[in-house]
Amino acid sequence: MRVGLVLVSHSAKLAEGLAEVAEQMAPNVTVLPAGGTPDGGIGTDYDSVVSAVRQADGGAGVVVLYDLGSAQMTAELVVESLDDPGAAVVVDAPLVEGAVAAAVAAQGGADRAGVAQAAIDAGRGxxxxxxxxxxxxxxxxxxxxxxxxxxxxxxxxxxxxxxxxxxxxxxxxxxxxxxxxxxxxxxxxxxxxxxxxxxxxxxxxxxxxxxxxxxxxxxxxxxxxxxxxxx
CATH class of the missing domain: 3.30.1340.10 (HPr-like)
Known part of the structure; x- marks a missing residue:
């Protein structure tokens, strides 16, 4: 059982491309993109993020990363709405670097706190x-x-x-x-x-x-x- 990742972005293409990169580095980790609006536009969609978080949780929890301010708001609302808000955590980290570091940490068996910390550390100098x-x-x-x-x-x-x-x-x-x-x-x-x-x-x-x-x-x-x- 490994920690899952959800990548929340205003762009579906950005989220999907980054998820593909992360999966190449961590083949046993569930990395799900949640980008763009249902009609293919730029933005974030609450329902899409909820669905991704639920699918990504295989029992070890989920770490959620985001690109811009409103994506953070959407991600945090989703986590607060979960039956168990403690099952997921929204991390303030650079999206690309954080996703790579978090995916590798999850592949190595780190717990949710360790995966979140790996994403945070990726943003340090x-x-x-x-x-x-x-x-x-x-x-x-x-x-x-x-x-x-x-x-x-x-x-x-x-x-x-x-x-x-x-x-x-x-x-x-x-x-x-x-x-x-x-x-x-x-x-x-x-x-x-x-x-x-x-x-x-x-x-x-x-x-x-x-x-x-x-x-x-x-x-x-x-x-x-x-x-x-x-x-």
Whole structure:
């Protein structure tokens, strides 16, 4: 049972396209679009959002994201009208980045609070995301497990491979960092990994600390060896 997602947008095409992207990264997560008006216009529709929220709830709850102000109002009214308002939560997060992060968190088995937090964290600056990681690295430098890997898959660390990497280490007790050139990324953040811009043939550094640091490194090495399941 995984948390479901509902994407509320003024545009049906935007909501549907984003849902398609999120589903590619999280194939076992229900991601439903609720965009536009019944006549195909720009706007939001209360009944459509109600239907989407109810369908998305498989028992673990629903996280609802939205694009603009009136979409937020519609989403909040829908949640308040549910028989159990606690079954869903409306999250103030960037729609695109939040949907991607939330979908990957849900795929990894996070509960509703964890999925909502993943969406919120996606809107934070890179410095804020990486500061705690840097501090943890200083505290446990002697326990760091390191490796260097060459990317052989065709598209490098773009959206789908980044999502697969995050999913591979979900639930592992380890802080993971990826380095490419002078840049560093949280290994549990799809968006941060994508921001590295690592492509086919590039060599990346991977570091892990924590009780299962070796397990995290092994999983990432195996994923790279399998070319991120490409072809």
């Amino acid at each position: 890179a410095e804020q995301r990486e500061a705690p990681i840097a501090e943890a690295a200083e505290e446990t430098a002697s326990d760091v497990v390191r490796t260097e890997l060459t990317l052989r898959n065709e598209i490098g660390l773009h959206a789908r491979p980044a999502a697969l990497l995050v999913r591979a280490i979900a639930g592992v007790e380890a802080d993971v960092r990826l380095r490419f050139g002078d840049d560093e990324a949280d290994g549990h953040s799809v968006l941060a990994i994508m921001s590295l811009g690592a492509r086919q043939g590039d060599r990346i550094g991977v570091e892990a600390t924590g009780p299962q640091a070796r397990e995290a490194i092994d999983r990432i090495e195996a994923l790279v060896e399998r070319n991120f399941e490409e072809g």
